[in-house]
Amino acid sequence: MANVTLTINGVKVTVQKGTTVLDAAAEAGFFIPTFCHAPELTGFGACRICVVEIQGMRNLPASCVTEATEGMVVQTESPAVVEARKTILELILANHPQDCLTCEKNGDCRLQDYAFRYGVKGPGFEGQRHSYAIEDSNPYIIRDLNKCILCGRCVRTCAQVKERAVVDYAYRGFNTKIAAPMDVPLGESDCVYCGRCVAVCPVGALTYKRLSGQGRVWELEKKPVTCTFCDSGCQFDLISKGQKVIGVAARAPGPGRPLCLKGRLGLELMYCDQPGTPQLKKDGEFVGVTWPEALGLQGVLEKLKKIEG
Ligand code: SF4
Ligand code: SF4
Ligand code: SF4
Ligand code: FES
Structure with a gap:
């Protein structure tokens, strides 16, 4: 396949034609923040946190859906880019609970990481806020849609689970939310609790019920293991705290099937000291x-x- 050479932050980079600016920057060693992008999912271009400055372009394009072209000159952290990212973060935080102190995702949250990186201390805007009830009526997943940033990663990963596509965008404007058909709780939907949506959620909107309150992310260890209950060879993570295995978690989508409910339950029985x-x-x-x-x-x-x- 043909190559293209572009310049990113003054560094010449040669990549295969068809590569996105985001991937070209990563190859050159430059970090660009992302919320909605995930390498294993189709491009989406919704959150705009990955914007960059490209010479000759009037607007700041989203690098995750912009193809690198021959001779392109890109800046990934110019003043305009930094300003745009700060504004996006302030807009998200204007309708976000900010209870990092007790949030399960504290220490493993992209919103928190990027707010720190760009020095955004809180919402820069006043406005309406959601106050959805926390949904924990099913035994496996807690949904706190007040923390959802509508990145759509759960929607796209669920659509990849065979015969599922349980969740999607519902309603419009400020009322837009991620919901199962007819906006029923997950427990009343066709969800199979594979946990892939939890694995890809970049914030604390989706978390595992079993792991709730068990430990901070920096206290937990993840070990990749292959399920042996059938010959599909699904990959998952065993979560331990100290010497004790406390749970089984799905891995981010990749080749192969997600862990099925039988696999999850059986593995908890096999590995967890006190399976629920x-x-x-x-x-x-x-x-x-x-x-x-x-x-x-x-x-x-x-x-x-x-x-x-
Ligand atoms: S989702 Fe992230 S930013 Fe929001 S409360 Fe949890 S840790 Fe804090
Ligand atoms: S647990 Fe699996 S089936 Fe259920 S909503 Fe998440 S990705 Fe879809
Ligand atoms: S629930 Fe999580 S993955 Fe889904 S749209 Fe909201 S923030 Fe994104
Ligand atoms: S990560 Fe590029 S638009 Fe969301």
Whole structure:
């Protein structure tokens, strides 16, 4: 494939034709912040935090959806770019709870990281604020849409889960939110709790219920493991605190399937010191069940009992 050479922050970079300015900058060692972009998901260009200055262009284009071209001259941190990023952060913070002190994502949050990087101490604007009820009616995922920045990463990753696409944008304008069909809680939707949306959420809008309050991100260790419950070979992370495994988390989307609910429950049973009570939906309600029932092994146990008898 043909190459193109461009100049980024005074450094000449040669990349394959079709590469985005964001990826070209990364190849040259320059960091550009992103919210909605994820390498494994289709380009979106919604959040604009990745804007750059390109010689000859009037506006600041989003680098994640702008193709690098021959002779392009790019600035990734010019005064205009920094000003635009600060304004975007101030606008987000104008409708964001800012309870970093108790937020599960403290220390692993892009909004927090970028506010620190650009010296944004709080909202620069006054306006309406959302006050959605925190949704924790299902046993696996907590949704706090007050912290959602509408980046759409959960929507695009859920659409990749086979036969799902459970969540999408709903309503308009200030009322725009991420919702399941008919805006029902996740527990009443077709969600399979693969956890991929939690893995890609850049802020504290989606978190794991089981890990809630268990520890700060810097106290936890992630170890990549492959599920052995079937031959699909799904990848997931074992989460430990000290010597104790406290949970199982999905990995960001990549090749292969996401961890299924059976895999998640079975792995919790295998690895966690104190696995929680598994919950399965019966007649539309989540109820606590035994581990053999959760894993579909009830029939096997009954057959074994009959043989023993
Ligand atoms: S989502 Fe990020 S910025 Fe918002 S409260 Fe949590 S840690 Fe703070
Ligand atoms: S847990 Fe999986 S199926 Fe459910 S909304 Fe998230 S990505 Fe979709
Ligand atoms: S819930 Fe998280 S991933 Fe989904 S749109 Fe909101 S911030 Fe983005
Ligand atoms: S990261 Fe480029 S527009 Fe969101």
